[in-house]
Amino acid sequence: MRLSVDIRHRMGDFALEAAFEAGPGVTALFGPSGSGKTTIAKAVAGLLTPQEGRIALGAETLFDRQGDLCLPPARRRIGVVFQDGRLFPHLTVAQNIAFGARYAPSGAAGLEAEVIERTLGIGALMGRYPASLSGGEKQRVAIARALAMRPRLLLMDEPLAALDGPRKDEILPYLERLRDSGSGRPGDSGRGVPIVYITHAMAEIARLADRIVVLRDGRVVCAGGVTEVLSDPLMVPMIGVREAGSVLMARVAESNPNGLSRLVVSGGDLRLPGVSAEVGTSVRIRILAQDVLVALERPVGLSSRNILPAVVEAVHRGEGPGVAVSLRLGQDRLLARITGDAMDELGLAPGTACYAVLKATAVARADISLRGA
Template sequence: MTLSVSLSHRFPDFALDLSFDAPEGITVLFGRSGSGKTTAINSVAGLLKPQRARIVMGDETLNDTDSQIFVPVHKRRMGYVFQEARLFPHLSVRQNLEYGQRFAPSGAKGPSTAEVAALLGIAPLLDRVPSGLSGGERQRVAIGRALLSRPRLLLMDEPLAALDGARKAEILPYLERLRDQVALPILYVSHSVAEVARLATTMVVLEEGRVARAGPAEAILSDPDMVRQIGVREAGAVLPARVKRHHPDGLTELEASGGRLFLPRMETEEGTATRVRILAQDVILSNTAPEGLSALNILKATVISLREGTGPGVVVQLSAGEDKLLARITRRSAEALAITPGDTVYAVVKSVSIARVDIGTA
């Protein structure tokens, strides 16, 4: 089921005017604070009546200002997960989950409480109260409550923003499982590149209330033009890969279309599809096949383009097999290598530079 959104709305100091489609999987609305992400998701939820809108979910029109159609919030059948879990403090985890079931239409199909608890890893918590849970556990309960309302679409407005790094790392695998195992479109608001790289199947980039670009997350993140949007330190590409084998020395070998990658051991079964994010600043380029290096990850690649910034850096876009990579090097290095589009180079990546938070299931 696809969600199609087209809307415009003017505030005294801000104008929103955008259109995008959200297919199955996780569609991330990405952008800086104030770009219109929450306004857009609240319009989809029905919490805001845009001045002009046409919002269609599947074959149902939820909002069409030209035809004076506006389906109220309680009839849209959407689950909404906010930054804060907003659990009832006097109810147990089980009772909070069962509260979500009150909003499920009679006869609507979906996972049971036990299945949701297993999916989100909260089965051992059912008899506890929210005050005894960590932030990540509370958010998982909030997601479970939303799922048990049998929604047709799940809305998530920066659900990890209030969590520290450890709690984010705790909950991300469950969001991946939700994406991969529940046939439910998810519209997810975030300004975190790491979250987008791990979770997004589709990416909608907002700038000042407008869609700057939209499409598959891998294609957008590997676009050199995104460096301006996300900053040079966060710029990088996402590569689909498959776990090939676990080696006795503690390394896991991944197979990507451009070659093999070695990472510290992953607790993932061999054959599992995954994806890794490689930061542009962690890629070194060589004109010839490197020898005598300690680096294990060396991919043969072709130069696609070179983009100079305002500083001393150059962002080089590369193709390695069917995938694209970014490398950030100095202008002096680019001139010394004398690389131009079409040249063959070797991209060297340290295994330790591919952080655990940047490894996800696909």
């Protein structure tokens, strides 16, 4: 199922003009507050009628201004999850989920009830009321209710924004399972319902998303695979220097009793702590650009065990003292942020052979997660 969006809409001084596509897996809409993310979400869900354009889901047109077509929300079969959950307080968890199931068309494809319950870990919550749930539990139930209607698309608008750090860490593994789960039917090894995930939190995108659409002032600045976009030095001003970084796909090759695990990436091996996955498991690793050092020669007498050969692919000098450097490690791209003086002294330019140095403890436990299929 593929979502195609090409819309234009003006509200006062704000003008939205956005076109993108979202396919299977998780497509993240990222941008600062006021960039147009929620306006797009409302237009896709049918809660706002754009002034111009077209929206289609698969072979069905949801909105077409020229054709004077605008399907009501109930007919779009899009499950929407807001940041506040919006559960019915007078209904139990089971009753809230059953309310969503009332809108599931007979025979429609979707996750089975037991798969939803297992994936989101809500079996023990069924008899409880929303007032007795934690913030993370409420969001899991809200997602379950949206899935119970067997939607063709799941639209999540800042689903973790109202949660504190520990609650976010609690619910992210469930979202990973949801991203990777099939229908639960025998022989189905495919991924679950497509998800459009709206957020301004780069850590959530790095952990969950397959594709990213970057928005600014109502326009699409960039769109593509999350590994390519996040490692693009031109994206650093949009993402922010402290949040800029890369996502590498790795396989757990060894788990040592000293707490360090050996992970294999396309450019070599990394040794990192905090990896709870079993040997053979595929994981994602988020590495912040500010935690990557660049050396022209392989360092000796250094405490870091993570020293990988690389080639400079691109550099981008910003308005300040920093320079973003894109490094090619095997088939991966790694983003480093160094000073302009360091770049000049090292003579870094596209094609320069070098070494990327990463301190093991610089990668937080929350930045190592299960890899999507």
